[in-house]
Amino acid sequence: MSIRTTAFQKAARLSRTRPVFARSLTSRIVPNTSSKTVSSKFMIGTCVALAVPTYMYLNRAHLDSQQVVETAVPDKPQALEQEEKQGVKKVSIREVLEHKDGDRVWVVIQGEVYDMTDFLEDHPGGKDIIVENRSKDVTFIFNPRHPSDQLEADNLPPNVQHLGTLDTASASDEEKEALKLKISKDEQEENVRIERKRKEIEEQGLGSVVNMRDFEKLAEDMCTSVGWAYYASGADDEFTKNENNISYHKIHFRPRVLRKVAQADASTTILGYKSTLPVMISPAAMAKLGHPLGEVNMTRGAANTGIIQCISSFASCSLEEICAARSENQPLFFQLYVNSKRDLAAEVLKRVNRLNLNAILLTVDAAVGGKRERDLRLKGNFEPPKTGAFEKHDETKGVSEAMFAGVDPDLCWDDIKWVRSQTKLPLLVKGVQTVEDAILAYRMGADGVVLSNHGGRQLDTTHTGIDTLLEIRKHAPYLLRPEYRGPTGVQPAALEHPENLTPPDPQGEPANRPFEIWVDGGIWRGSDAVKALCLGANAVGSGRGFLYANAVGGQQGVEHAVNIFSAEILTTMRLLGVNKVDQLRPSMVEIKE
Template sequence: MPELSTRDHSVTFTSTLIYPTMPLSLKEVSEHNTDKSCWVVIKNKVYDVTEFLPEHPGGAKIILKYAGRDATSAYEPIHPPDALEKNLPPEKHLGDLDVSSANELAAARQDRKKTEDELRMEREQANKPPLSRILNLQEMEEVARKVISSKAWAYYSSASDDEITNIENARAFTRFFFHPRVMRPVGNCDPSTTILGFKSTIPVFVSGAALAKLGHPRGEANITEGCGRTSTIQMVSSNASLSYAEIASARVSPSQPLFFQLYKHKDRALAEKRIREVESLGYNAIFLTVDAIVAGNREKDVRAGWTEEDVEAVAAEQQGKGRKGELPRKKTDMEELEFEVDTEGTAGALVANDDRNMTWNETIPWLRSVTKLPVVVKGVQCVDDAVLAAEAGVDGILLSNHGGRQLEYALPSLEVLYQIRKQRPDIFSKLEVYIDGGIRRGTDVIKALCLGATAVGLGRPFLYAQSAYGAAGVVKTIRILEREIVTAMRLIGARTVKDLVPDMVERVDWQPLAKL
């Protein structure tokens, strides 16, 4: 089930409505399997989600698939553990399963036949190369692709429509070439910088990315630990699969900075409550995401849900719930035409309650009124909006098309950065400018800094790293980038990041030679 809504779920109860206080049996739970009375089991606890069905971001259908039965395997990988506590009234927490039922579920999990996808993952985990042999981020991604579930890979790697924007994000860096300076002292090369005043070993931060627990049981905590060990900065997504408190507690030291990627809820009171929570946990900046008010058309992610349904159908047949020996009846084409298909995928549910009416004139002043933390706008995609952001007085902008996951044919972030450099270079003196999308090499980082970026963000590479090797994979990724950045700085003739200037890079459109 995708993320529970954080809307107010206050309910009026009649005096005759009494919830059981004794342990519940699976038989009792199974009797509540309709939209009129829907109970689910999560980690051996029973919840009444009937009145939540119409407000569930992913729609009622997703929950009803598990009505009257155990939903732990679907719920746990993509929900922080405090989601139910935050979003269901105490009256809807019905109690624990009885011992017999809990043992029955444990036995069923133990006896369950593993899927082909799970068997594949086990084989690949056993055969993955030692971390010491990973030389670059592409190799890290390839290991992750093999060891994570098909569903996780579909969600992490998917992009909108034909994925052209995602591809072009990386290709954009191939259009920029260096003008290296030689005979400069670069023996003591220092790639460190500050981001919003916070020190970072390299001009790289983890850009917000959701649902890290899909790839590894420790999820975002792996990234937190890896950043803490390397003195780099993590941006935490509103849609993290761990609670904000769990992520904060994973910091290597109390002073380790954390940024928060805010998906603003349409209910300002709930949005403010979320901000207050991260402030109390010591988060250090708010990155307001403005380019994901609806989910992009991520077809790979959508198809992953269909695959999961097919696996469940096979499992039901194995358990004797299907009609053995008979082929399933196929729908007619007309029936298929009328069948309601979920085209939102995992991402659609995550943004279902986000504010679609944000404006420069209202949202930024409101945000300033509720927090003293630095404010960065994440998702700026053109020069005009960069100007409006500066006029609104924010502390920074993150040029981003959401990794190509939102609007197809949005310009690559590097091209937007280049346009700002050419058309409005004054912007760089008014706020800090960052970019993300398509960055996979140290030379990519250097090109962005030459054009005026303070730092760059990487999202998917850190999801892949923690999925493949846990916190050690995150540390390895940062060390790879540091080595590549330092090498590029020395070869371009820059001892510090301040020495990286626009004259050191040129945009070149190679044209094929005309045939004579």
């Protein structure tokens, strides 16, 4: 075992030392600031690096420029340390600079030199980002886009050549300067702004964050403009993104009073796994945009608070990193995009099985990427690279569209059988927006559905998750647990015995097998979660909310978010007159059209 820690372990150690924020690790050669900018490089890298990769689970290139940390030096991957011990050659900066022109394309990453020439055509993010930055130390671009174990021997693409360790001792100041990336004045000011805001949060703590929207407000100041555009974007006019939460406003509570509610318990089970809350961390991509430890913060936060995390296929940390942070017996679910190349999708599922994850959420609402205009507008502020030697990437695509380049647009209901053939894990269909598709999911043998419109990021003016649940209640109530099939509002049976908390549960047979219904999207309050549960949902998920919490406070922010949801859910339950989640019923709400 290496006597040095990996960059990931070092970041984790820093995070424990500074509980709210850990600085990002950057290269040995600190990028320069100049009026001649690499803004186009960063933006092109951001856009094209988000195409779905063919290595390390379909995707995991990530956007957002990283803070400049002048004193931090990233550790090498363990495999590279071992190679160095075995006599891997030193490569001078002069040799690297000599490849600024010519047939071979060299770059420096974390103090190591790589020949990327044979990998250019295979790079999931396109070749422009590599060619544009040839003979440069690209650690500053690489780190926030890739898992920290990307350069380990098992993960390094076979057509990337590791040439050796960069020799800086023999280099002149001019050579060191030539190796640096240059950063625009705007990017420099943005990094200063983010660092200033992070220090403020560190000093003040999270006491002023009293609801999930507070996290959203703070997170905008703690992300780069590119990162915020990705996090906050919705499709087209963003009607559905906004409607996701507004749709809960038409659901009014019918609280019962003078009930003994000194004790209340919001715990539940989700797919048979215990959870302290009926709220999960929904799969949401690229948590490293907000914090250098990314999804690991969510894993640790979920473990400490007892809720369940669903890992995105587009996670900025590898599954191995996430599972290394997992506590004993901690349930983790995995959200799957099926790649057009089935062998790649099969490899992902093998990895999921090997790491003993607990469920699969098959995402079906992203045959193509939605038109997210925040991405496109921001992208329009930058020029594409003018390399001359290679064709340009598709300039009409924004960050989000590029992400779905490898997702199979021909995925169909028959493919559920294929997924079933690859794993024995419970399978839910995520992205269901109509009662017809909920019925099909049930008939095709899925273990449940996630009623979701992708956070309003795909097709605008579509159903919200809660609207789809209401549609299921009306047209296919047999998909619900029997006790949740009754009507909302006042029921005559309740008037005969008003002393009872709820009217008698409807008589009916349960579904032929367990079938769970989760609602995702628009959950910003604990009361939103309670409304969905009253209407028959087994659980709800929040994606953006936890991304924002991670951006503001890392692991501590995630745990604070869980505590906010917990307090709001318990307060809502008590004021409704109930003590446990399984006492919630449709009669406790009324739908106002």
